[in-house]
Amino acid sequence: ITADDATKECSQTLTFAGAEFTTGAGQLLNGDTVTNVTMTSIGAVSGASTGLCDIVPSAAEGTGLGNYHIAYHEGKLTVSDTTPPAITYCFTNLTLSTTSSNCQAVLPDLTGANYIIAVDNCSSSVTVTQNPPADTRLSPGTNEVVLTALDESGNATSSTNTVVVADTVAPIVTILGGPTLTNDCHVPFTDPGATAQDNCAGVVSVMTTGTVN
Numbered sequence: 001i002t003a004d005d006a007t008k009e010c011s012q013t014l015t016f017a018g019a020e021f022t023t024g025a026g027q028l029l030n031g032d033t034v035t036n037v038t039m040t041s042i043g044a045v046s047g048a049s050t051g052l053c054d055i056v057p058s059a060a061e062g063t064g065l066g067n068y069h070i071a072y073h074e075g076k077l078t079v080s081d082t083t084p085p086a087i088t089y090c091f092t093n094l095t096l097s098t099t100s101s102n103c104q105a106v107l108p109d110l111t112g113a114n115y116i117i118a119v120d121n122c123s124s125s126v127t128v129t130q131n132p133p134a135d136t137r138l139s140p141g142t143n144e145v146v147l148t149a150l151d152e153s154g155n156a157t158s159s160t161n162t163v164v165v166a167d168t169v170a171p172i173v174t175i176l177g178g179p180t181l182t183n184d185c186h187v188p189f190t191d192p193g194a195t196a197q198d199n200c201a202g203v204v205s206v207m208t209t210g211t212v213n
Contacts, residue, residue: 003075032064
């Protein structure tokens, strides 16, 4: 009696019906039959490691089997993983501020559990990558970042996320003429003015309010 070969997903549980076997042609005589064979395999359980596992036949049942010496031959169970990881959490919108030195923001590492959680039915570990990678400089506006979860069998699933870069740095104002000015009491005051430089907009206009009596 030879156990039939079988295949299954590692996340599935395989239940043997007892009919997954073959017998040698012409070996059963006088109408004798094999109706059921017990099959066992360590790969039949959910979460079994991928690869080949033995299917072990035993305890054949039928009619007239006491007249025979029964030899059992193992089959092979192929445990595969074709299911990608499941992303159970991923950040939705992330806002970054531009730096004071230039009108860009540095993209952080978004592969940690604070930003994405991915689980797999078979692999004990899931690798997460991001594109663009960490430390990429992003310009102001809306940027897309793709996070990809990869299991040990090479199955992948991705999530596209939005990173917004906002200009939150105020312009730097330089007062012309110094912070303190002296003016004769009978002479009209002339405001020397000021300049302003912004890390994103460059030179910006300056509006003055107030009067000198």
